[in-house]
Amino acid sequence: MDTEEISAVHSILHLIYHRNKNQHKSTKWWKWLSMLKRTTAELGSLDAVAAESYQQHLATHLIPRCYQAFSTVVAENQFSTLGIALLAALARLAKATGADRKMVAVPKLKQKKTRVSVPSEDRGERISRKEEDELPSSTKLRESSKKEKSSKKASSTKPAKKTKKKKDAIDDLFSGLF
DSSP states (O other), X not given: OOHHHHHXXXXXXXXXXXXXXXXXXXXXXXXHHHHHHHHHHHHTXXXXXXXXXXXXXXXXXXXXXXXXXXXXXXXXXXXXXXXXXXXHHHHHHHHHHTGGGSOOOOOOOOOOOOOOOOOOOXXXXXXXXXXXXXXXXXXXXXXXXXXXXXXXXXXXXXXXXXXXXXXXXXXXXXXXXX
């Protein structure tokens, strides 16, 4: 294990922890950050035998779950840069401790099974489209009034008179562009 690298990771985690504790301490991933910070602080002062047990604990329990928690921070997009910094520190720690070679698959956390109740709202009934002959009389009236309006517009359209626009100095400047 590289103790200098572990202390560097601990200092990064400590800074992230100190800077963000007021804003994020109530989130779910925060407990994993605090556990990781505590573990890295303890790793620096251990002998070889105890460090081996910590390395096993990191590889099987802490790093996979921290990865799962920190990846949700990245996925939420609001604090994605913080999540990327956490994942980078986690990867750096895994490499420094040698836990990356002993890693196992991420254990699935136990989730409570909840039943989604189907709403019992009345959604109405499906009505198929009818042919024009079978349309209700109110619909026929609306369609005939639309046709009358469009025919009146077509006959009453007169060509608009073109009026000459007075030119000023700005029009002279930009006349060559068009």
